Amino acid sequence: MLFKIKLFFIIFLLMNLNLFSQNEESKYISQNGFSQVNIISKKDTISFLTTNVDTKKAKPTILFLQGSLPKPIIFHDSTGASVTAFPFEIDTYLKRFNFVVIARHGIPIVGSYEKDTGGYLDKNGKVPAEYVKYDNLKYRTFQAKSVVDYLYKQKWVQKDSIFVIGHSEGYRVAAKLSENNRKIAKLVCMSANPFNRIAEYVLKSRIETLSTASDSLLQKEIESDIKSFKNIPKDIEVYKNDYEDYNWMSYNSVLSFDSFSKFKNPILVTYGTEDRGSLNNDLLPFLLRKTKLTMFVYPDLDHNYSKKEIDKNGNELENSYHWDRVFKDIQNWLLRNSMKE
Numbered sequence: 001m002l003f004k005i006k007l008f009f010i011i012f013l014l015m016n017l018n019l020f021s022q023n024e025e026s027k028y029i030s031q032n033g034f035s036q037v038n039i040i041s042k043k044d045t046i047s048f049l050t051t052n053v054d055t056k057k058a059k060p061t062i063l064f065l066q067g068s069l070p071k072p073i074i075f076h077d078s079t080g081a082s083v084t085a086f087p088f089e090i091d092t093y094l095k096r097f098n099f100v101v102i103a104r105h106g107i108p109i110v111g112s113y114e115k116d117t118g119g120y121l122d123k124n125g126k127v128p129a130e131y132v133k134y135d136n137l138k139y140r141t142f143q144a145k146s147v148v149d150y151l152y153k154q155k156w157v158q159k160d161s162i163f164v165i166g167h168s169e170g171y172r173v174a175a176k177l178s179e180n181n182r183k184i185a186k187l188v189c190m191s192a193n194p195f196n197r198i199a200e201y202v203l204k205s206r207i208e209t210l211s212t213a214s215d216s217l218l219q220k221e222i223e224s225d226i227k228s229f230k231n232i233p234k235d236i237e238v239y240k241n242d243y244e245d246y247n248w249m250s251y252n253s254v255l256s257f258d259s260f261s262k263f264k265n266p267i268l269v270t271y272g273t274e275d276r277g278s279l280n281n282d283l284l285p286f287l288l289r290k291t292k293l294t295m296f297v298y299p300d301l302d303h304n305y306s307k308k309e310i311d312k313n314g315n316e317l318e319n320s321y322h323w324d325r326v327f328k329d330i331q332n333w334l335l336r337n338s339m340k341e
């Protein structure tokens with residue numbers, strides 16, 4: 001009898017801790033003007049946030065695909081204040097767009113600003129195994145496609161104005177998602193190489209050789225990188241249980257510009273000229289001559305659209321932040337010839 005009482009108490013305690021956690025998460029989601037949606041299947045649950053919608057009015061909808069780190073979508077601090085991981089301000093655009101962002105598998109939607117901004121770690125100080133297992137191009141594309149299919153059926157979504165924006169690793173996911181996808185009206189890919197990650201390494205090494213007295217070691221690195229690309233097998237699925245190798249191959253076996261060629265609607269590619277890994281985007285007009293391609297290139301800005309600032313005496317100042325300016329350009333492009341006023 002005593003054992004049963006103890007067992008009941010433990011179960012009751014765990015249920016209440018879980019309920020407290022869910023209530024805390026819901027509080028921060030609501031605090032930032034979002035609602036959570038779960039797409040549940042037998043083997044998976046895809047969770048995403050959408051800005052609070054007006055169910056009586058269909059609006060253009062933006063799906064934002066974030067980069068590679070295992071980060072929550074919302075961060076709170078010890079005072080109870082919280083912010084989203086959107087790199088640009090969305091409040092200005094809420095009357096015009098719905099915004100959607102997908103949670104990374106195995107990572108909580110809400111995290112601590114003090115602990116999790118560099119990436120969420122579990123109680124053992126490690127990246128969650130569930131995140132590692134699903135951190136590949138195939139799964140992230142599947143997630144995004146499921147969300148786009150869901151959005152397409154909603155009355156609050158303007159069906160001819162579903163826009164996908166991908167930044168960094170999200171660039172590759174957005175590109176793969178776009179292949180033969182007629183539900184996406186316009187595609188925006190930001191701050192990544194139009195080939196693959198290996199091509200980024202090659203480009204960075206080649207740029208470095210230009211300022212090196214002897215570049216023989218760098219040339220060997222380049223040759224090694226190219227060899228690793230050539231050695232990727234045609235069927236990478238045989239490695240699906242070796243998560244790290246499979247995830248690496250998933251992003252490097254596909255060339256993003258090939259995906260662009262299978263998308264019939266307009267594409268916008270943006271990057272800063274201080275983002276060395278993205279410079280090969282200059283080749284896209286040559287690779288995609290018949291594609292509806294627009295390029296926004298930002299001089300002096302880096303991977304996250306920041307600019308190094310120096311005073312008149314040559315002292316380094318705090319970097320200036322230009323994500324909002326970049327997004328304003330993007331939203332103007334999205335609305336061009338595509339929005340019903």
